[in-house]
Amino acid sequence: MTENKIAVVNSSSFGQIFKEHWEELEKIGQVDRFMVDPDISGKDLAEKLNGYNIIIASVTPNFTEEFFDNMDGLQLISRHGIGYNSVDIKAAKEHGVKVTIVPPLVERNAVAEAALTNLMALVRQAPAAAEREREGHYSDRAHFMGHEFSGKQFGVIGCGNIGGRVAELFHFFGGDVLITDPHPATSDEWWAKNTWAKRVPLNELLAKCDYISLNASLDDDDYHMIDAEALKKTKKGVYFVNHARGALIDEQAMMDAVKSGQVAGYAADAMEVEPVPGDHPFLHDDHCLITPHTSAYTYECLHGMGEKCVSDVKNLVSGKPLVRELTSQL
Numbered sequence: 001m002t003e004n005k006i007a008v009v010n011s012s013s014f015g016q017i018f019k020e021h022w023e024e025l026e027k028i029g030q031v032d033r034f035m036v037d038p039d040i041s042g043k044d045l046a047e048k049l050n051g052y053n054i055i056i057a058s059v060t061p062n063f064t065e066e067f068f069d070n071m072d073g074l075q076l077i078s079r080h081g082i083g084y085n086s087v088d089i090k091a092a093k094e095h096g097v098k099v100t101i102v103p104p105l106v107e108r109n110a111v112a113e114a115a116l117t118n119l120m121a122l123v124r125q126a127p128a129a130a131e132r133e134r135e136g137h138y139s140d141r142a143h144f145m146g147h148e149f150s151g152k153q154f155g156v157i158g159c160g161n162i163g164g165r166v167a168e169l170f171h172f173f174g175g176d177v178l179i180t181d182p183h184p185a186t187s188d189e190w191w192a193k194n195t196w197a198k199r200v201p202l203n204e205l206l207a208k209c210d211y212i213s214l215n216a217s218l219d220d221d222d223y224h225m226i227d228a229e230a231l232k233k234t235k236k237g238v239y240f241v242n243h244a245r246g247a248l249i250d251e252q253a254m255m256d257a258v259k260s261g262q263v264a265g266y267a268a269d270a271m272e273v274e275p276v277p278g279d280h281p282f283l284h285d286d287h288c289l290i291t292p293h294t295s296a297y298t299y300e301c302l303h304g305m306g307e308k309c310v311s312d313v314k315n316l317v318s319g320k321p322l323v324r325e326l327t328s329q330l
């Protein structure tokens, strides 16, 4: 029997596979870590990974059709995450490669809580205020006036696993929660329990909300769904938080809206290009708060993600059904 070869692939620092999970993987086969350029894809990526039958994949790099055309013997891509926009699922299926993602509940709380954390920190200008305090400028404190959440209008774009939790957290503040989603992934049970959640068209949500959270999946037709036209329809002084995917937003249009004051602030954990170039304007404006795609990085969540990758590998090699296998749903 040929030995299993497992490639753990990332393109930035990689601390999220716990030691016990790594050891479990080593019982199943040879395990190697690959730190690759985020832009590498296609044939070049396949050349690096050829000979591996299992890949544990981070949010970058992208696994394109050209990658699958040039990759021999690959059986499984186990996404260390939920978002699958980095993998061409159709091409994977055509080449007989299975693709799995993390079960919803593993990441739901971590990502929803991170979105609220960053939105509130942005609105109260916590990072800039702490920085000024560290520098000894206590007298600047009058500069750091924010807004309250209680009783405001909240919007959630994309009401699935994570958006549903964001909506629940918003509801605790006591205002209205408006939701836009053409096909909400939240269950009938969720809607029956949360009767306060009101579904409205996108334009109504944009026009009415003080705080808007983006939690949609990134499909082809969602690229730049929040563009200059959409931003013109918002309430002046709205705050946005995007812990979903950077490409849901036209970043240039968002920056223009922040500069003009139409948007009071933008918090994001996911950017169209990652790692974010150091000269990106969002990184140098106190009305923006950008974190390095760390929403899932709680102990509980990372542990669950690692466990899921190990169980995918075990299921594959023992011929058991895989959990949340996207290729079987096409």
Ligand SMILES: NC(=O)c1ccc[n+]([C@@H]2O[C@H](COP(=O)([O-])OP(=O)(O)OC[C@H]3O[C@@H](n4cnc5c(N)ncnc54)[C@H](O)[C@@H]3O)[C@@H](O)[C@H]2O)c1
Pocket: 081, 082, 083, 084, 104, 107, 111, 157, 158, 159, 160, 161, 162, 163, 180, 181, 182, 183, 184, 185, 186, 215, 216, 217, 218, 219, 221, 222, 225, 243, 244, 245, 269, 270, 293, 294, 295, 296
């Ligand atoms: N920042 C992170 O670390 C991190 C971690 C996990 C997930 N994510 C991202 O969070 C997002 C949500 O994940 P999830 O598990 O809740 O997914 P999900 O599939 O459960 O929910 C996504 C929802 O978005 C909706 N949607 C798609 N296009 C839409 C549109 N144009 N307008 C309104 N709604 C739309 C879908 O109908 C679905 O209900 C994804 O983009 C995922 O990649 C980010």
Ligand SMILES: O=C(O)[C@H](O)[C@H](O)COP(=O)(O)O
Pocket: 016, 057, 058, 059, 060, 080, 081, 082, 083, 084, 107, 293, 296
């Ligand atoms: O889609 C997700 O779940 C996250 O964006 C992401 O995958 C977090 O984990 P990482 O890719 O950094 O391993």
